[in-house]
Amino acid sequence: MIGLIQRVSWAKVEVEQQLIAQIEQGILVLVGMEKEDQPAQADKLLQRLLNYRIFADDDDKMNLSVTDIHGGLLLVPQFTLAANTKKGLRPSFSSAKPPSEAESLFLYLLNQAKNQYTIVESGQFGADMKVSLLNDGPVTFSITV
16 A cells, blocks of 8 residues: 655645545645555554654654644545556556455545544545645655555
């Protein structure tokens, strides 16, 4: 499971010109699911997301997590993160989890996040989403579990 984390001042998701999710300061996470991913990987990713220290403390050091600052968590399913891009000029999606299984796993991750944290929003699986954000830093990390 892959999480592309972006520290944001704000982020939002629109589907068919309708706002479906938005957060203020926090993290936007693009989530890619690979064939072998199971709920255990989702649980591990969520713990890392909630506790990853990427926000500045009083000494301007990255020592605070999204939970420490009471920021928002915006989870967005991102099929293309699971692409194999090692060769050629066209990505291969053979390593990606099939859509029906990926949707179930994403919903599991989302439900777990809502059970463990208060400020959780999400994109819509399988939709043509327009994601807008103001990357703070910019600060972006890729986490694979």
